[in-house]
Amino acid sequence: MIIQTQAITLQIRPWSRTSHMVTWLTPDHGKIVTAVKGACRPKSAFLGQYDLFYTCDLLFYRRDHDGVHAIRECVPNALREPLRHDWRRAAAAAYLVDLTARVTVGHQESAPLFRLLTQALDLLANAPQVDPREVILWYETHLLQQLGLMPDFTTCPHCHPPDRFWLRFSLPSGRFLCQHLAQNQPGEATLSLHRDVQDLFRALCKRVRPSAGEQEFADFASKKNHHPANLVLGLSRFLGMFITFHLDVPSAVRRVTFEMLDTTPTQKPALLENSKP
Ligand SMILES: [Zn+2]
Known part of the structure; x- marks a missing residue:
């Protein structure tokens, strides 16, 4: 099944030499993990398309057997660029996404939490x-x-x-x-x-x-x-x-x-x- 959703990047972990495991928070599916194969290759279609604290439009194939889904497309729609230039606010954002990743579960409607995290990250990025x-x-x-x-x-x-x-x-x-x-x-x-x-x-x-x-x-x-x-x-x-x-x-x-x-x-x-x- 292919699913289209908005998603906030919570964690990016290396997986093999060129791939990533990315953890996202989505409004309808809660916390999900996608494998991004070849993410670090020079010609990867995913280069620059996601990073910590981004909100992206995500297209993924849902796979239920191991809980890791396959990413199909990813386009960022909120980069929260100011967080890249302010290490204090980036540290605060990192704490928020880490806490969120720890306390949320997969495949559960999480629209209010998604809104809350969006609002908090926007404030950290845009309300100095x-x-x-x-x-x-x-x-x-x-x-x-x-x-x-x-x-x-x-x-x-x-x-x-x-x-x-x-x-x-x-x-x-x-x-x-x-x-x-x-x-x-x-x-x-x-x-x-x-x-x-x-x-x-x-x-x-x-x-x-x-x-x-x-x-x-x-x-x-x-x-x-x-x-x-x-x-x-x-x-x-x-x-x-x-x-x-x-x-x-x-x-x-x-x-x-x-x-x-x-x-x-x-x-x-x-x-x-x-x-x-
Ligand atoms: Zn008493």
Whole structure:
């Protein structure tokens, strides 16, 4: 059966000396893998037709016996060229496509996820005023929503009175620790979460797109600045732990990505100065 679809390139892996295995996200067939034979040969019809973060018009023969389909034609329709010139935003995009490849399954309708990833990659490529970290957090909250894995922020009137700011969140049960709402397992993984982080989480979930610019995000983060907690950092840390726990993805990929996106000057020059004799 031949299938025509739009597809976002998630992964390109070498396969033999001249061929590629390409993983795509498609709206109607979810994650699919195609073999591109002779992709690296000088006269290959596929040269320059796909690359990471592209959206392409793809024509492939569906093969069900080994799950690897045969590519017939591929024409790029969104190259997201600015990502080739900005390594920070490319790193953010790489994290998003890697996460998506890890958590999606094949042959499942994925139109909402396809739209979400399209929007996030477009923002990284074409909206330089939006902080890439913000795009990541926005994508992650919406991804959890689509996967049906939302944390439950219900509070208990006895255990979580409004004047208590730091609440203990249980990762396995996906909710705040409480003796009345759920049975706790001894030794279960928990983290403490500032009460206001849940508001930021909810606000991000509701947003159709991340804010128009850094300012709005910065404003949001500092709105409750009477408290020393950095809410955005708190949300990022929470999302990292929640996603690692529930989606079974390695935490190092995310950690390194955020380290690369951190633009605050390092302490290194000062340290070097101090180490002078
Ligand atoms: Zn309770």
